[in-house]
Amino acid sequence: MTKGIVLFAQNNSEIDYVKIATYAARQAQKYLQVPVSIITDSPDWLRTSQPDHPFDKIIGIHQPNEVQRKQFFDGKLSSTRLDWKNFARNQAYELSPYDITLVIDSDFIINSDVLKTAFDKDVDFQIYSQSIDLAGWRSNQEFERINPQSIDFYWATVFVFKKNPLMESFFNLIAYIKTNWNYFRKLYNIEGVLFRNDYAFSIAIHIMDGKIRGNFAIELPGKMTYIRDTDILVEAVDGTMKFLVGKKDFAGEYILAKTTNLDVHVMNKFSLSRFIDGGCGV
Amino acid sequence: MDEKIEKAFAVANYMATLANQKRIILEEYNQALIYYIDGATFKITPELIGFVKATCDSPFDLILIDSNNLPVKIPNAKKFLNDIILAYRDASEKYFKKYSDIKSKRKIADIIEL
Numbered sequence: 001m002t003k004g005i006v007l008f009a010q011n012n013s014e015i016d017y018v019k020i021a022t023y024a025a026r027q028a029q030k031y032l033q034v035p036v037s038i039i040t041d042s043p044d045w046l047r048t049s050q051p052d053h054p055f056d057k058i059i060g061i062h063q064p065n066e067v068q069r070k071q072f073f074d075g076k077l078s079s080t081r082l083d084w085k086n087f088a089r090n091q092a093y094e095l096s097p098y099d100i101t102l103v104i105d106s107d108f109i110i111n112s113d114v115l116k117t118a119f120d121k122d123v124d125f126q127i128y129s130q131s132i133d134l135a136g137w138r139s140n141q142e143f144e145r146i147n148p149q150s151i152d153f154y155w156a157t158v159f160v161f162k163k164n165p166l167m168e169s170f171f172n173l174i175a176y177i178k179t180n181w182n183y184f185r186k187l188y189n190i191e192g193v194l195f196r197n198d199y200a201f202s203i204a205i206h207i208m209d210g211k212i213r214g215n216f217a218i219e220l221p222g223k224m225t226y227i228r229d230t231d232i233l234v235e236a237v238d239g240t241m242k243f244l245v246g247k248k249d250f251a252g253e254y255i256l257a258k259t260t261n262l263d264v265h266v267m268n269k270f271s272l273s274r275f276i277d278g279g280c281g282v
Numbered sequence: 283m284d285e286k287i288e289k290a291f292a293v294a295n296y297m298a299t300l301a302n303q304k305r306i307i308l309e310e311y312n313q314a315l316i317y318y319i320d321g322a323t324f325k326i327t328p329e330l331i332g333f334v335k336a337t338c339d340s341p342f343d344l345i346l347i348d349s350n351n352l353p354v355k356i357p358n359a360k361k362f363l364n365d366i367i368l369a370y371r372d373a374s375e376k377y378f379k380k381y382s383d384i385k386s387k388r389k390i391a392d393i394i395e396l
Contacts (some may be wrong), residue, residue, distance in 0.1 A: 112313070114313060114316060117318040117321070117323070120318070120320075120321045121321045121322075121323075122321050123350075123352075132309055134302075134306065135302065136301065136302045136305045137302075215350075215351070218350045218352075219349070219350060221316050221318070221323050221349075222313045222316060223309070223312075223313075225309065242394060245302070247298070248298070255295060255298050255299045255302060255390075256299055256390055256393070256394040257299075257302055257303065257306060257394070258303065258306070258393075258394045258395070259306055259310065260310055260380075261310065261313075261314075262306075262309065262310055262313060
């Protein structure tokens with residue numbers, strides 16, 4: 001059985017996801033020692049801008065016909081409205097070149113080998129539902145359930161799946177939810193109108209479990225550790241990451257936080273991009 | 283700003299940073315306690331160690347239920363016991379050192395090692 005990692009990277013006018021994915025891929029290779037492939041709508045840009053890229057395979061996809069726009073923050077006080085191309089995630093099943101695939105977002109930075117053993121587990125699908133905000137005082141209620149009265153929340157940021165008919169059905173179901181997003185967001189009482197993979201995965205898992213809490217999705221080892229895009233990455237060196245996380249009740253003020261050998265979902269892509277360019281994300 | 287107030291804010295910042303960092307190192311400790319064997323995942327706890335120690339000399343197979351509620355047969359209970367004790371000790375020593383280090387620091391820059 002082949003094992004590998006797949007990253008998605010679809011650039012918009014300001015964020016070079018290809019560059020971020022290249023950095024994330026190097027981190028993943030360093031700690032997990034498996035091949036990494038990229039699914040991108042900018043394969044030429046990848047070859048031009050990252051000639052020494054670490055990717056096993058470059059899988060090209062078409063530019064999406066429709067894009068969503070959302071507010072991207074760079075710390076608490078700065079934000080820009082940009083294209084958000086997140087419609088390709090359900091294609092992970094057909095496009096992954098591996099029998100067992102770990103899919104990670106390009107802004108998920110691996111600093112440990114904790115996910116390595118997920119490849120050896122005799123289960124079809126593993127994903128995170130439990131998470132930790134690096135700012136301890138913030139409520140993470142929105143990441144516990146898709147709304148306070150509804151189903152459990154799962155992070156589509158990181159998951160491991162095996163290629164088999166069951167998982168093919170699961171990804172087909174996600175495609176169906178995506179196509180009928182307005183129906184499903186109303187059915188599950190989701191406030192926003194934007195399509196979000198986390199929600200689509202959570203709904204699909206709920207359906208696969210027979211609409212009860214079941215065991216179709218197995219929890220990945222550890223927890224999903226994250227900073228929000230209103231926080232800032234300062235630096236990342238040898239498995240240690242330093243952040244400025246938003247201070248309670250003081251918008252635009254921060255306190256320092258440090259992690260050692262924890263994988264971190266760095267939602268502030270601007271800050272991550274600055275760090276990759278110049279060694280400091282501030 | 284009054285010097286005393288400024289000092290109070292600095293102390294508040296220090297306390298917030300220290301409290302948050304304590305929480306992060308606890309999470310790092312929890313992650314270090316994750317142990318894998320034959321596709322099964324365990325969080326090493328004193329209870330797990332105690333149970334395995336109490337049963338590892340038994341002539342019966344050691345069957346454990348992992349963190350995902352999946353049953354697993356442990357092939358060599360004594361080796362498993364030894365491994366989880368070592369991993370527990372290693373993780374606890376690192377946690378103790380990290381905790382002692384940040385507790386003794388009096389400046390934010392020292393806590394985060396800027």
